[in-house]
Amino acid sequence: MKTHKDIQEQKAFDKAEFSPDDEQLYDMLFKELSREDELVIRPDFAPDIAARLIKKRRRDQFRENFLFGGAIVMVIIVTIGGLQFAQSFLEAEKTILDNRFALPLITMVGLITIFQVVDKVYIRNRKFRRLKLK
Amino acid sequence: MDDHSLVRGVLNGNTQAFSFLIKKYEKLVFHMINKLVDKDEIIEELAQDVFMKVHEKLPGFRFESKLSTWIGTIAYRHTINHLRKSKKMVFKEIEEDMEENYFKDEVTPAQQFESKDVSQFIKAHIELLPSHYRNILYLYHIEEMTYPEIVEITELPLGTVKNYLFRARKLLKDQLSKFMLKEELL
The missing domain is CATH 1.10.10.10 (Winged helix-like DNA-binding domain superfamily/Winged helix DNA-binding domain)
Known part of the structure:
Protein backbone atom coordinates (compact mmCIF):
# COMPACT_ATOMS: atom_id res chain seq x y z
CA MET A 1 0.00 0.00 0.00
CA LYS A 2 2.82 2.33 0.97
CA THR A 3 4.71 1.41 -2.21
CA HIS A 4 1.70 2.31 -4.33
CA LYS A 5 1.39 5.69 -2.58
CA ASP A 6 5.12 6.27 -3.01
CA ILE A 7 4.95 5.44 -6.71
CA GLN A 8 2.05 7.86 -7.18
CA GLU A 9 3.96 10.61 -5.40
CA GLN A 10 7.05 9.87 -7.45
CA LYS A 11 4.94 9.92 -10.63
CA ALA A 12 3.72 13.40 -9.74
CA PHE A 13 7.30 14.51 -9.20
CA ASP A 14 8.71 12.95 -12.38
CA LYS A 15 5.76 14.28 -14.44
CA ALA A 16 6.02 13.58 -18.18
CA GLU A 17 9.15 11.48 -17.82
CA PHE A 18 7.27 8.72 -16.06
CA SER A 19 6.80 5.64 -18.28
CA PRO A 20 5.16 2.28 -17.48
CA ASP A 21 8.62 0.71 -17.20
CA ASP A 22 9.50 3.27 -14.59
CA GLU A 23 6.72 2.00 -12.38
CA GLN A 24 8.34 -1.45 -12.35
CA LEU A 25 11.77 0.04 -11.74
CA TYR A 26 10.51 2.12 -8.82
CA ASP A 27 8.76 -0.90 -7.40
CA MET A 28 12.04 -2.81 -7.53
CA LEU A 29 13.95 0.16 -6.10
CA PHE A 30 11.57 0.65 -3.17
CA LYS A 31 11.90 -3.01 -2.22
CA GLU A 32 15.66 -2.63 -2.18
CA LEU A 33 15.53 0.63 -0.27
CA SER A 34 13.52 -0.96 2.52
CA ARG A 35 16.26 -3.53 3.13
CA GLU A 36 18.48 -2.50 5.98
CA ASP A 37 22.28 -2.46 5.58
CA GLU A 38 24.40 -4.65 7.79
CA LEU A 39 25.92 -2.59 10.55
CA VAL A 40 28.20 -4.04 13.21
CA ILE A 41 27.66 -2.63 16.71
CA ARG A 42 29.79 -3.92 19.59
CA PRO A 43 27.67 -5.97 22.06
CA ASP A 44 29.22 -4.05 24.97
CA PHE A 45 28.38 -0.66 23.48
CA ALA A 46 25.49 -0.06 25.93
CA PRO A 47 27.38 -1.16 29.11
CA ASP A 48 30.29 1.08 28.07
CA ILE A 49 28.02 4.10 27.96
CA ALA A 50 26.53 3.23 31.36
CA ALA A 51 30.07 3.05 32.80
CA ARG A 52 30.91 6.36 31.17
CA LEU A 53 27.82 7.94 32.73
CA ILE A 54 28.71 6.73 36.23
CA LYS A 55 32.23 8.16 35.85
CA LYS A 56 30.85 11.47 34.62
CA ARG A 57 28.42 11.68 37.52
CA ARG A 58 31.17 10.98 40.06
CA ARG A 59 33.35 13.65 38.47
CA ASP A 60 30.48 16.16 38.48
CA GLN A 61 29.66 15.40 42.09
CA PHE A 62 33.28 15.83 43.17
CA ARG A 63 33.49 19.16 41.36
CA GLU A 64 30.24 20.30 42.92
CA ASN A 65 31.34 19.31 46.43
CA PHE A 66 34.64 21.09 45.90
CA LEU A 67 32.96 24.29 44.71
CA PHE A 68 30.38 24.14 47.52
CA GLY A 69 33.08 23.70 50.17
CA GLY A 70 35.03 26.59 48.63
CA ALA A 71 31.94 28.80 48.66
CA ILE A 72 31.26 28.11 52.36
CA VAL A 73 34.90 28.84 53.28
CA MET A 74 34.69 32.07 51.28
CA VAL A 75 31.51 33.14 53.11
CA ILE A 76 33.20 32.54 56.48
CA ILE A 77 36.40 34.37 55.45
CA VAL A 78 34.44 37.35 54.08
CA THR A 79 32.32 37.51 57.24
CA ILE A 80 35.37 37.45 59.56
CA GLY A 81 37.14 40.00 57.35
CA GLY A 82 34.07 42.22 57.36
CA LEU A 83 33.74 42.05 61.12
CA GLN A 84 37.41 42.85 61.62
CA PHE A 85 37.13 45.77 59.24
CA ALA A 86 34.07 47.11 61.08
CA GLN A 87 35.78 46.66 64.44
CA SER A 88 38.73 48.78 63.34
CA PHE A 89 36.37 51.80 63.28
CA LEU A 90 35.16 51.24 66.83
CA GLU A 91 36.70 52.63 69.96
CA ALA A 92 39.23 50.35 71.66
CA GLU A 93 37.03 49.44 74.63
CA LYS A 94 34.05 48.46 72.52
CA THR A 95 33.64 45.13 70.67
CA ILE A 96 31.86 44.58 67.38
CA LEU A 97 29.05 42.84 69.22
CA ASP A 98 28.14 46.17 70.82
CA ASN A 99 27.20 47.47 67.38
CA ARG A 100 23.42 47.21 66.86
CA PHE A 101 23.83 45.77 63.32
CA ALA A 102 26.45 43.18 64.23
CA LEU A 103 24.31 40.53 65.89
CA PRO A 104 21.52 40.47 63.27
CA LEU A 105 24.19 40.38 60.54
CA ILE A 106 26.07 37.49 62.13
CA THR A 107 22.80 35.63 62.72
CA MET A 108 21.77 36.14 59.11
CA VAL A 109 25.12 34.90 57.73
CA GLY A 110 24.99 31.94 60.10
CA LEU A 111 21.45 31.05 59.01
CA ILE A 112 22.32 31.32 55.31
CA THR A 113 25.33 29.04 55.82
CA ILE A 114 23.31 26.51 57.80
CA PHE A 115 20.53 26.60 55.20
CA GLN A 116 23.02 26.00 52.37
CA VAL A 117 24.61 23.06 54.20
CA VAL A 118 21.21 21.52 54.99
CA ASP A 119 20.09 22.05 51.39
CA LYS A 120 23.23 20.42 50.06
CA VAL A 121 23.42 17.47 52.44
CA TYR A 122 19.77 16.62 53.01
CA ILE A 123 17.86 17.93 50.01
CA ARG A 124 19.99 18.08 46.87
CA ASN A 125 22.16 15.05 47.62
CA ARG A 126 19.05 12.94 48.21
CA LYS A 127 17.67 14.09 44.88
CA PHE A 128 21.00 13.18 43.25
CA ARG A 129 20.95 9.79 44.90
CA ARG A 130 17.54 9.15 43.38
CA LEU A 131 18.81 10.02 39.93
CA LYS A 132 22.16 8.30 40.34
CA LEU A 133 22.59 5.11 38.37
CA LYS A 134 22.07 2.05 40.52
CA MET B 1 9.30 -2.66 27.25
CA ASP B 2 7.44 0.36 25.87
CA ASP B 3 8.99 3.81 25.60
CA HIS B 4 7.07 5.29 28.56
CA SER B 5 8.30 2.55 30.90
CA LEU B 6 11.83 2.89 29.53
CA VAL B 7 11.93 6.63 30.10
CA ARG B 8 10.42 6.26 33.59
CA GLY B 9 13.02 3.60 34.41
CA VAL B 10 15.92 5.75 33.21
CA LEU B 11 14.67 8.75 35.17
CA ASN B 12 14.49 6.58 38.29
CA GLY B 13 18.16 5.77 37.81
CA ASN B 14 17.74 2.24 36.47
CA THR B 15 20.85 1.36 34.44
CA GLN B 16 19.18 -1.62 32.85
CA ALA B 17 16.40 0.55 31.49
CA PHE B 18 18.98 2.84 29.95
CA SER B 19 20.80 -0.16 28.45
CA PHE B 20 17.48 -1.32 26.95
CA LEU B 21 16.90 2.13 25.55
CA ILE B 22 20.36 2.12 23.96
CA LYS B 23 19.83 -1.37 22.54
CA LYS B 24 16.47 -0.33 21.12
CA TYR B 25 17.73 2.80 19.39
CA GLU B 26 21.41 2.13 18.71
CA LYS B 27 20.70 0.98 15.15
CA LEU B 28 18.83 4.19 14.38
CA VAL B 29 21.62 6.33 15.82
CA PHE B 30 24.45 4.39 14.15
CA HIS B 31 22.70 4.38 10.79
CA MET B 32 21.92 8.09 10.94
CA ILE B 33 25.50 8.98 11.80
CA ASN B 34 26.77 6.54 9.20
CA LYS B 35 24.73 8.28 6.51
CA LEU B 36 26.30 11.65 7.35
CA VAL B 37 29.86 10.71 8.26
CA ASP B 38 32.29 8.84 6.07
CA LYS B 39 34.89 7.86 8.67
CA ASP B 40 33.99 4.62 10.47
CA GLU B 41 36.26 5.36 13.45
CA ILE B 42 34.28 8.38 14.63
CA ILE B 43 30.82 6.83 14.20
CA GLU B 44 30.94 5.02 17.55
CA GLU B 45 32.40 8.04 19.31
CA LEU B 46 29.56 10.22 18.02
CA ALA B 47 26.99 7.55 18.92
CA GLN B 48 28.33 7.50 22.50
CA ASP B 49 28.04 11.28 22.71
CA VAL B 50 24.48 11.08 21.39
CA PHE B 51 23.38 8.64 24.09
CA MET B 52 25.11 10.72 26.77
CA LYS B 53 23.09 13.70 25.53
CA VAL B 54 19.92 11.60 25.46
CA HIS B 55 20.47 10.71 29.13
CA GLU B 56 21.23 14.29 30.03
CA LYS B 57 18.16 15.71 28.25
CA LEU B 58 15.72 12.91 29.05
CA PRO B 59 14.20 14.68 32.12
CA GLY B 60 12.99 17.38 29.69
CA PHE B 61 11.41 14.92 27.25
CA ARG B 62 7.61 15.29 27.36
CA PHE B 63 6.51 12.74 24.72
CA GLU B 64 5.39 15.52 22.41
CA SER B 65 6.96 13.43 19.65
CA LYS B 66 7.94 9.77 19.40
CA LEU B 67 11.04 8.81 21.37
CA SER B 68 12.66 7.57 18.15
CA THR B 69 12.10 10.97 16.48
CA TRP B 70 13.49 12.79 19.50
CA ILE B 71 16.60 10.57 19.64
CA GLY B 72 16.97 10.86 15.86
CA THR B 73 16.88 14.65 16.17
CA ILE B 74 19.65 14.61 18.78
CA ALA B 75 21.74 12.24 16.64
CA TYR B 76 21.25 14.35 13.52
CA ARG B 77 22.04 17.70 15.18
CA HIS B 78 25.01 16.36 17.09
CA THR B 79 26.51 14.90 13.91
CA ILE B 80 25.88 18.07 11.91
CA ASN B 81 27.46 20.18 14.69
CA HIS B 82 30.46 17.87 14.75
CA LEU B 83 30.87 18.16 10.99
CA ARG B 84 30.49 21.95 11.15
CA LYS B 85 33.10 22.20 13.89
CA SER B 86 35.52 20.02 12.00
CA LYS B 87 34.67 22.02 8.85
CA LYS B 88 33.71 18.91 6.97
CA MET B 89 30.12 19.89 6.44
CA VAL B 90 29.44 20.15 2.78
CA PHE B 91 25.91 21.15 1.93
CA LYS B 92 26.42 20.04 -1.62
CA GLU B 93 23.36 20.72 -3.66
CA ILE B 94 23.02 18.76 -6.82
CA GLU B 95 21.85 21.04 -9.52
Missing part, protein backbone atom coordinates in the same frame (compact mmCIF):
# COMPACT_ATOMS: atom_id res chain seq x y z
CA GLU B 96 19.38 19.66 -11.99
CA ASP B 97 21.80 19.95 -14.86
CA MET B 98 24.49 18.11 -12.92
CA GLU B 99 22.31 15.19 -11.97
CA GLU B 100 22.79 13.25 -15.19
CA ASN B 101 26.54 13.42 -14.79
CA TYR B 102 26.56 12.80 -11.09
CA PHE B 103 27.25 9.07 -11.08
CA LYS B 104 29.47 9.14 -14.16
CA ASP B 105 32.47 10.55 -12.35
CA GLU B 106 32.14 8.20 -9.44
CA VAL B 107 31.30 4.82 -10.93
CA THR B 108 33.29 3.38 -13.77
CA PRO B 109 31.58 1.02 -16.27
CA ALA B 110 33.83 -1.74 -14.95
CA GLN B 111 32.54 -1.16 -11.43
CA GLN B 112 28.99 -1.20 -12.72
CA PHE B 113 29.50 -4.63 -14.27
CA GLU B 114 31.18 -5.85 -11.11
CA SER B 115 27.88 -5.52 -9.25
CA LYS B 116 26.56 -9.03 -9.08
CA ASP B 117 22.94 -8.23 -8.47
CA VAL B 118 20.45 -5.40 -8.23
CA SER B 119 20.84 -5.12 -4.43
CA GLN B 120 24.56 -4.67 -4.63
CA PHE B 121 24.21 -2.23 -7.51
CA ILE B 122 21.70 -0.06 -5.65
CA LYS B 123 23.70 -0.16 -2.40
CA ALA B 124 26.81 0.99 -4.25
CA HIS B 125 24.91 3.88 -5.79
CA ILE B 126 23.23 4.93 -2.55
CA GLU B 127 26.71 5.36 -1.09
CA LEU B 128 27.49 7.84 -3.84
CA LEU B 129 24.53 10.06 -3.09
CA PRO B 130 25.00 13.23 -1.02
CA SER B 131 24.68 12.60 2.72
CA HIS B 132 21.35 14.47 3.02
CA TYR B 133 19.79 12.34 0.31
CA ARG B 134 21.06 9.14 1.93
CA ASN B 135 19.81 10.18 5.33
CA ILE B 136 16.33 11.04 4.12
CA LEU B 137 16.12 7.79 2.13
CA TYR B 138 17.08 5.89 5.27
CA LEU B 139 14.57 7.66 7.53
CA TYR B 140 11.74 7.25 5.04
CA HIS B 141 12.30 3.74 3.74
CA ILE B 142 14.01 1.89 6.61
CA GLU B 143 12.74 3.70 9.69
CA GLU B 144 9.41 4.31 7.94
CA MET B 145 9.18 7.80 9.34
CA THR B 146 6.55 10.23 8.10
CA TYR B 147 7.40 13.51 6.36
CA PRO B 148 6.65 15.62 9.49
CA GLU B 149 8.96 13.38 11.54
CA ILE B 150 11.77 13.77 8.99
CA VAL B 151 11.15 17.53 8.96
CA GLU B 152 11.45 17.57 12.77
CA ILE B 153 14.73 15.65 12.70
CA THR B 154 16.44 17.45 9.84
CA GLU B 155 14.88 20.90 10.37
CA LEU B 156 14.54 21.12 6.60
CA PRO B 157 11.33 22.49 5.08
CA LEU B 158 8.79 19.87 4.00
CA GLY B 159 9.25 20.81 0.34
CA THR B 160 13.01 20.29 0.58
CA VAL B 161 12.61 16.92 2.30
CA LYS B 162 10.26 15.72 -0.43
CA ASN B 163 12.46 17.18 -3.14
CA TYR B 164 15.57 15.42 -1.79
CA LEU B 165 13.67 12.14 -1.45
CA PHE B 166 12.17 12.23 -4.94
CA ARG B 167 15.36 13.38 -6.59
CA ALA B 168 17.40 10.68 -4.83
CA ARG B 169 14.95 8.01 -5.93
CA LYS B 170 14.86 9.33 -9.48
CA LEU B 171 18.67 9.33 -9.66
CA LEU B 172 18.75 5.74 -8.43
CA LYS B 173 15.93 4.69 -10.76
CA ASP B 174 17.77 6.12 -13.77
CA GLN B 175 20.90 4.20 -12.81
CA LEU B 176 18.87 1.08 -12.21
CA SER B 177 17.29 1.45 -15.63
CA LYS B 178 20.75 1.54 -17.24
CA PHE B 179 21.84 -1.45 -15.20
CA MET B 180 18.80 -3.48 -16.22
CA LEU B 181 19.36 -2.61 -19.86
CA LYS B 182 22.94 -3.84 -19.66
CA GLU B 183 21.80 -7.01 -17.93
CA GLU B 184 19.40 -7.69 -20.78
CA LEU B 185 22.11 -7.09 -23.35
CA LEU B 186 24.54 -9.48 -21.72
Whole structure:
Protein backbone atom coordinates (compact mmCIF):
# COMPACT_ATOMS: atom_id res chain seq x y z
CA MET A 1 0.00 0.00 0.00
CA LYS A 2 2.82 2.33 0.97
CA THR A 3 4.71 1.41 -2.21
CA HIS A 4 1.70 2.31 -4.33
CA LYS A 5 1.39 5.69 -2.58
CA ASP A 6 5.12 6.27 -3.01
CA ILE A 7 4.95 5.44 -6.71
CA GLN A 8 2.05 7.86 -7.18
CA GLU A 9 3.96 10.61 -5.40
CA GLN A 10 7.05 9.87 -7.45
CA LYS A 11 4.94 9.92 -10.63
CA ALA A 12 3.72 13.40 -9.74
CA PHE A 13 7.30 14.51 -9.20
CA ASP A 14 8.71 12.95 -12.38
CA LYS A 15 5.76 14.28 -14.44
CA ALA A 16 6.02 13.58 -18.18
CA GLU A 17 9.15 11.48 -17.82
CA PHE A 18 7.27 8.72 -16.06
CA SER A 19 6.80 5.64 -18.28
CA PRO A 20 5.16 2.28 -17.48
CA ASP A 21 8.62 0.71 -17.20
CA ASP A 22 9.50 3.27 -14.59
CA GLU A 23 6.72 2.00 -12.38
CA GLN A 24 8.34 -1.45 -12.35
CA LEU A 25 11.77 0.04 -11.74
CA TYR A 26 10.51 2.12 -8.82
CA ASP A 27 8.76 -0.90 -7.40
CA MET A 28 12.04 -2.81 -7.53
CA LEU A 29 13.95 0.16 -6.10
CA PHE A 30 11.57 0.65 -3.17
CA LYS A 31 11.90 -3.01 -2.22
CA GLU A 32 15.66 -2.63 -2.18
CA LEU A 33 15.53 0.63 -0.27
CA SER A 34 13.52 -0.96 2.52
CA ARG A 35 16.26 -3.53 3.13
CA GLU A 36 18.48 -2.50 5.98
CA ASP A 37 22.28 -2.46 5.58
CA GLU A 38 24.40 -4.65 7.79
CA LEU A 39 25.92 -2.59 10.55
CA VAL A 40 28.20 -4.04 13.21
CA ILE A 41 27.66 -2.63 16.71
CA ARG A 42 29.79 -3.92 19.59
CA PRO A 43 27.67 -5.97 22.06
CA ASP A 44 29.22 -4.05 24.97
CA PHE A 45 28.38 -0.66 23.48
CA ALA A 46 25.49 -0.06 25.93
CA PRO A 47 27.38 -1.16 29.11
CA ASP A 48 30.29 1.08 28.07
CA ILE A 49 28.02 4.10 27.96
CA ALA A 50 26.53 3.23 31.36
CA ALA A 51 30.07 3.05 32.80
CA ARG A 52 30.91 6.36 31.17
CA LEU A 53 27.82 7.94 32.73
CA ILE A 54 28.71 6.73 36.23
CA LYS A 55 32.23 8.16 35.85
CA LYS A 56 30.85 11.47 34.62
CA ARG A 57 28.42 11.68 37.52
CA ARG A 58 31.17 10.98 40.06
CA ARG A 59 33.35 13.65 38.47
CA ASP A 60 30.48 16.16 38.48
CA GLN A 61 29.66 15.40 42.09
CA PHE A 62 33.28 15.83 43.17
CA ARG A 63 33.49 19.16 41.36
CA GLU A 64 30.24 20.30 42.92
CA ASN A 65 31.34 19.31 46.43
CA PHE A 66 34.64 21.09 45.90
CA LEU A 67 32.96 24.29 44.71
CA PHE A 68 30.38 24.14 47.52
CA GLY A 69 33.08 23.70 50.17
CA GLY A 70 35.03 26.59 48.63
CA ALA A 71 31.94 28.80 48.66
CA ILE A 72 31.26 28.11 52.36
CA VAL A 73 34.90 28.84 53.28
CA MET A 74 34.69 32.07 51.28
CA VAL A 75 31.51 33.14 53.11
CA ILE A 76 33.20 32.54 56.48
CA ILE A 77 36.40 34.37 55.45
CA VAL A 78 34.44 37.35 54.08
CA THR A 79 32.32 37.51 57.24
CA ILE A 80 35.37 37.45 59.56
CA GLY A 81 37.14 40.00 57.35
CA GLY A 82 34.07 42.22 57.36
CA LEU A 83 33.74 42.05 61.12
CA GLN A 84 37.41 42.85 61.62
CA PHE A 85 37.13 45.77 59.24
CA ALA A 86 34.07 47.11 61.08
CA GLN A 87 35.78 46.66 64.44
CA SER A 88 38.73 48.78 63.34
CA PHE A 89 36.37 51.80 63.28
CA LEU A 90 35.16 51.24 66.83
CA GLU A 91 36.70 52.63 69.96
CA ALA A 92 39.23 50.35 71.66
CA GLU A 93 37.03 49.44 74.63
CA LYS A 94 34.05 48.46 72.52
CA THR A 95 33.64 45.13 70.67
CA ILE A 96 31.86 44.58 67.38
CA LEU A 97 29.05 42.84 69.22
CA ASP A 98 28.14 46.17 70.82
CA ASN A 99 27.20 47.47 67.38
CA ARG A 100 23.42 47.21 66.86
CA PHE A 101 23.83 45.77 63.32
CA ALA A 102 26.45 43.18 64.23
CA LEU A 103 24.31 40.53 65.89
CA PRO A 104 21.52 40.47 63.27
CA LEU A 105 24.19 40.38 60.54
CA ILE A 106 26.07 37.49 62.13
CA THR A 107 22.80 35.63 62.72
CA MET A 108 21.77 36.14 59.11
CA VAL A 109 25.12 34.90 57.73
CA GLY A 110 24.99 31.94 60.10
CA LEU A 111 21.45 31.05 59.01
CA ILE A 112 22.32 31.32 55.31
CA THR A 113 25.33 29.04 55.82
CA ILE A 114 23.31 26.51 57.80
CA PHE A 115 20.53 26.60 55.20
CA GLN A 116 23.02 26.00 52.37
CA VAL A 117 24.61 23.06 54.20
CA VAL A 118 21.21 21.52 54.99
CA ASP A 119 20.09 22.05 51.39
CA LYS A 120 23.23 20.42 50.06
CA VAL A 121 23.42 17.47 52.44
CA TYR A 122 19.77 16.62 53.01
CA ILE A 123 17.86 17.93 50.01
CA ARG A 124 19.99 18.08 46.87
CA ASN A 125 22.16 15.05 47.62
CA ARG A 126 19.05 12.94 48.21
CA LYS A 127 17.67 14.09 44.88
CA PHE A 128 21.00 13.18 43.25
CA ARG A 129 20.95 9.79 44.90
CA ARG A 130 17.54 9.15 43.38
CA LEU A 131 18.81 10.02 39.93
CA LYS A 132 22.16 8.30 40.34
CA LEU A 133 22.59 5.11 38.37
CA LYS A 134 22.07 2.05 40.52
CA MET B 1 9.30 -2.66 27.25
CA ASP B 2 7.44 0.36 25.87
CA ASP B 3 8.99 3.81 25.60
CA HIS B 4 7.07 5.29 28.56
CA SER B 5 8.30 2.55 30.90
CA LEU B 6 11.83 2.89 29.53
CA VAL B 7 11.93 6.63 30.10
CA ARG B 8 10.42 6.26 33.59
CA GLY B 9 13.02 3.60 34.41
CA VAL B 10 15.92 5.75 33.21
CA LEU B 11 14.67 8.75 35.17
CA ASN B 12 14.49 6.58 38.29
CA GLY B 13 18.16 5.77 37.81
CA ASN B 14 17.74 2.24 36.47
CA THR B 15 20.85 1.36 34.44
CA GLN B 16 19.18 -1.62 32.85
CA ALA B 17 16.40 0.55 31.49
CA PHE B 18 18.98 2.84 29.95
CA SER B 19 20.80 -0.16 28.45
CA PHE B 20 17.48 -1.32 26.95
CA LEU B 21 16.90 2.13 25.55
CA ILE B 22 20.36 2.12 23.96
CA LYS B 23 19.83 -1.37 22.54
CA LYS B 24 16.47 -0.33 21.12
CA TYR B 25 17.73 2.80 19.39
CA GLU B 26 21.41 2.13 18.71
CA LYS B 27 20.70 0.98 15.15
CA LEU B 28 18.83 4.19 14.38
CA VAL B 29 21.62 6.33 15.82
CA PHE B 30 24.45 4.39 14.15
CA HIS B 31 22.70 4.38 10.79
CA MET B 32 21.92 8.09 10.94
CA ILE B 33 25.50 8.98 11.80
CA ASN B 34 26.77 6.54 9.20
CA LYS B 35 24.73 8.28 6.51
CA LEU B 36 26.30 11.65 7.35
CA VAL B 37 29.86 10.71 8.26
CA ASP B 38 32.29 8.84 6.07
CA LYS B 39 34.89 7.86 8.67
CA ASP B 40 33.99 4.62 10.47
CA GLU B 41 36.26 5.36 13.45
CA ILE B 42 34.28 8.38 14.63
CA ILE B 43 30.82 6.83 14.20
CA GLU B 44 30.94 5.02 17.55
CA GLU B 45 32.40 8.04 19.31
CA LEU B 46 29.56 10.22 18.02
CA ALA B 47 26.99 7.55 18.92
CA GLN B 48 28.33 7.50 22.50
CA ASP B 49 28.04 11.28 22.71
CA VAL B 50 24.48 11.08 21.39
CA PHE B 51 23.38 8.64 24.09
CA MET B 52 25.11 10.72 26.77
CA LYS B 53 23.09 13.70 25.53
CA VAL B 54 19.92 11.60 25.46
CA HIS B 55 20.47 10.71 29.13
CA GLU B 56 21.23 14.29 30.03
CA LYS B 57 18.16 15.71 28.25
CA LEU B 58 15.72 12.91 29.05
CA PRO B 59 14.20 14.68 32.12
CA GLY B 60 12.99 17.38 29.69
CA PHE B 61 11.41 14.92 27.25
CA ARG B 62 7.61 15.29 27.36
CA PHE B 63 6.51 12.74 24.72
CA GLU B 64 5.39 15.52 22.41
CA SER B 65 6.96 13.43 19.65
CA LYS B 66 7.94 9.77 19.40
CA LEU B 67 11.04 8.81 21.37
CA SER B 68 12.66 7.57 18.15
CA THR B 69 12.10 10.97 16.48
CA TRP B 70 13.49 12.79 19.50
CA ILE B 71 16.60 10.57 19.64
CA GLY B 72 16.97 10.86 15.86
CA THR B 73 16.88 14.65 16.17
CA ILE B 74 19.65 14.61 18.78
CA ALA B 75 21.74 12.24 16.64
CA TYR B 76 21.25 14.35 13.52
CA ARG B 77 22.04 17.70 15.18
CA HIS B 78 25.01 16.36 17.09
CA THR B 79 26.51 14.90 13.91
CA ILE B 80 25.88 18.07 11.91
CA ASN B 81 27.46 20.18 14.69
CA HIS B 82 30.46 17.87 14.75
CA LEU B 83 30.87 18.16 10.99
CA ARG B 84 30.49 21.95 11.15
CA LYS B 85 33.10 22.20 13.89
CA SER B 86 35.52 20.02 12.00
CA LYS B 87 34.67 22.02 8.85
CA LYS B 88 33.71 18.91 6.97
CA MET B 89 30.12 19.89 6.44
CA VAL B 90 29.44 20.15 2.78
CA PHE B 91 25.91 21.15 1.93
CA LYS B 92 26.42 20.04 -1.62
CA GLU B 93 23.36 20.72 -3.66
CA ILE B 94 23.02 18.76 -6.82
CA GLU B 95 21.85 21.04 -9.52
CA GLU B 96 19.38 19.66 -11.99
CA ASP B 97 21.80 19.95 -14.86
CA MET B 98 24.49 18.11 -12.92
CA GLU B 99 22.31 15.19 -11.97
CA GLU B 100 22.79 13.25 -15.19
CA ASN B 101 26.54 13.42 -14.79
CA TYR B 102 26.56 12.80 -11.09
CA PHE B 103 27.25 9.07 -11.08
CA LYS B 104 29.47 9.14 -14.16
CA ASP B 105 32.47 10.55 -12.35
CA GLU B 106 32.14 8.20 -9.44
CA VAL B 107 31.30 4.82 -10.93
CA THR B 108 33.29 3.38 -13.77
CA PRO B 109 31.58 1.02 -16.27
CA ALA B 110 33.83 -1.74 -14.95
CA GLN B 111 32.54 -1.16 -11.43
CA GLN B 112 28.99 -1.20 -12.72
CA PHE B 113 29.50 -4.63 -14.27
CA GLU B 114 31.18 -5.85 -11.11
CA SER B 115 27.88 -5.52 -9.25
CA LYS B 116 26.56 -9.03 -9.08
CA ASP B 117 22.94 -8.23 -8.47
CA VAL B 118 20.45 -5.40 -8.23
CA SER B 119 20.84 -5.12 -4.43
CA GLN B 120 24.56 -4.67 -4.63
CA PHE B 121 24.21 -2.23 -7.51
CA ILE B 122 21.70 -0.06 -5.65
CA LYS B 123 23.70 -0.16 -2.40
CA ALA B 124 26.81 0.99 -4.25
CA HIS B 125 24.91 3.88 -5.79
CA ILE B 126 23.23 4.93 -2.55
CA GLU B 127 26.71 5.36 -1.09
CA LEU B 128 27.49 7.84 -3.84
CA LEU B 129 24.53 10.06 -3.09
CA PRO B 130 25.00 13.23 -1.02
CA SER B 131 24.68 12.60 2.72
CA HIS B 132 21.35 14.47 3.02
CA TYR B 133 19.79 12.34 0.31
CA ARG B 134 21.06 9.14 1.93
CA ASN B 135 19.81 10.18 5.33
CA ILE B 136 16.33 11.04 4.12
CA LEU B 137 16.12 7.79 2.13
CA TYR B 138 17.08 5.89 5.27
CA LEU B 139 14.57 7.66 7.53
CA TYR B 140 11.74 7.25 5.04
CA HIS B 141 12.30 3.74 3.74
CA ILE B 142 14.01 1.89 6.61
CA GLU B 143 12.74 3.70 9.69
CA GLU B 144 9.41 4.31 7.94
CA MET B 145 9.18 7.80 9.34
CA THR B 146 6.55 10.23 8.10
CA TYR B 147 7.40 13.51 6.36
CA PRO B 148 6.65 15.62 9.49
CA GLU B 149 8.96 13.38 11.54
CA ILE B 150 11.77 13.77 8.99
CA VAL B 151 11.15 17.53 8.96
CA GLU B 152 11.45 17.57 12.77
CA ILE B 153 14.73 15.65 12.70
CA THR B 154 16.44 17.45 9.84
CA GLU B 155 14.88 20.90 10.37
CA LEU B 156 14.54 21.12 6.60
CA PRO B 157 11.33 22.49 5.08
CA LEU B 158 8.79 19.87 4.00
CA GLY B 159 9.25 20.81 0.34
CA THR B 160 13.01 20.29 0.58
CA VAL B 161 12.61 16.92 2.30
CA LYS B 162 10.26 15.72 -0.43
CA ASN B 163 12.46 17.18 -3.14
CA TYR B 164 15.57 15.42 -1.79
CA LEU B 165 13.67 12.14 -1.45
CA PHE B 166 12.17 12.23 -4.94
CA ARG B 167 15.36 13.38 -6.59
CA ALA B 168 17.40 10.68 -4.83
CA ARG B 169 14.95 8.01 -5.93
CA LYS B 170 14.86 9.33 -9.48
CA LEU B 171 18.67 9.33 -9.66
CA LEU B 172 18.75 5.74 -8.43
CA LYS B 173 15.93 4.69 -10.76
CA ASP B 174 17.77 6.12 -13.77
CA GLN B 175 20.90 4.20 -12.81
CA LEU B 176 18.87 1.08 -12.21
CA SER B 177 17.29 1.45 -15.63
CA LYS B 178 20.75 1.54 -17.24
CA PHE B 179 21.84 -1.45 -15.20
CA MET B 180 18.80 -3.48 -16.22
CA LEU B 181 19.36 -2.61 -19.86
CA LYS B 182 22.94 -3.84 -19.66
CA GLU B 183 21.80 -7.01 -17.93
CA GLU B 184 19.40 -7.69 -20.78
CA LEU B 185 22.11 -7.09 -23.35
CA LEU B 186 24.54 -9.48 -21.72
